[in-house]
Amino acid sequence: MKLESRLDETSNRQESAALAALELTSVSYSYGQRKALDNVSFSIEPSRFTVLLGLNGAGKTTLFSLVSHLFSPPAGRIRVFGQDIDRNPGPALRHLGIVFQARTLDLDLSVRQNLLYHASLHGIGSRVARQRIDELLRSIDMSDRIEEKVRGLSGGQIRRVEIVRALLHRPSLLLLDEATVGLDIKSRATILRDIRALVEHAGISVLWATHLIDEVGQADQILVLDQGKLVADGPVSAILAHTGTETINQAFSKLTGIADMNIRGGKQ
Numbered sequence: 001m002k003l004e005s006r007l008d009e010t011s012n013r014q015e016s017a018a019l020a021a022l023e024l025t026s027v028s029y030s031y032g033q034r035k036a037l038d039n040v041s042f043s044i045e046p047s048r049f050t051v052l053l054g055l056n057g058a059g060k061t062t063l064f065s066l067v068s069h070l071f072s073p074p075a076g077r078i079r080v081f082g083q084d085i086d087r088n089p090g091p092a093l094r095h096l097g098i099v100f101q102a103r104t105l106d107l108d109l110s111v112r113q114n115l116l117y118h119a120s121l122h123g124i125g126s127r128v129a130r131q132r133i134d135e136l137l138r139s140i141d142m143s144d145r146i147e148e149k150v151r152g153l154s155g156g157q158i159r160r161v162e163i164v165r166a167l168l169h170r171p172s173l174l175l176l177d178e179a180t181v182g183l184d185i186k187s188r189a190t191i192l193r194d195i196r197a198l199v200e201h202a203g204i205s206v207l208w209a210t211h212l213i214d215e216v217g218q219a220d221q222i223l224v225l226d227q228g229k230l231v232a233d234g235p236v237s238a239i240l241a242h243t244g245t246e247t248i249n250q251a252f253s254k255l256t257g258i259a260d261m262n263i264r265g266g267k268q
Ligand SMILES: Nc1ncnc2c1ncn2[C@@H]1O[C@H](COP(=O)(O)OP(=O)(O)OP(=O)(O)O)[C@@H](O)[C@H]1O
Pocket: 031, 034, 035, 036, 054, 055, 056, 057, 058, 059, 060, 061, 062, 063, 178
């Protein structure tokens, strides 16, 4: 797939190169009495693949909901390429592409209808939208499925259409929440490879939330979230050195105080 080759004209990314892609400062969030995020601060450099690693319930989806302005944090500040998500939601959200954990395509509409609808929500004119949809689908070898109802696609194909949808407005920062959940090993590898290529070749910044340790690459930046608290932030090599461990699996166990997990995150 050559998604990256379709995306390198974006003006968003050029103007944003010098700013942090995402910056959280002292962000907390509670559901009633339950604290889901506790004083979380970090900054993501542009054009990096950053893994947000945490077990189920660690707070990853809550963090994505705050960054995408679905909720407002009662405490703290969130900036996307320098734009405060609360004060300037429009400019901040224009930088963002999001693939949520839950499937959100309309199963009874075709691939093209779903994508055109999303493009119109972003104010992309029909001619440009059709052109981008054609190019992006071609790049993932799905041109022949464009008129098909989403209901007829496999889980992996639906995920890839959702990624195309998130890229239509040419965001600078792509958030993916457990994007490979429920997919077979081949689909997982393809999606991960394609997203990494977007970072490498098109300069997109990616925040990849997962509980699967084997999705972390040796050159990645990682943020480890444990019960709402950020317990590690940095390149894999620095986290291994800091924890005195040899593998990210061991480091994760040490940081979160859980017994050793199997490499596919068997304990959740
Ligand atoms: N709508 C809600 N109402 C009450 N508590 C919630 C709600 N959503 C999440 N929580 C709680 O907040 C905490 C963080 O949940 P969150 O969904 O953000 O974690 P997560 O890391 O995304 O986990 P998962 O991968 O299972 O979705 C958990 O304790 C969860 O039970």
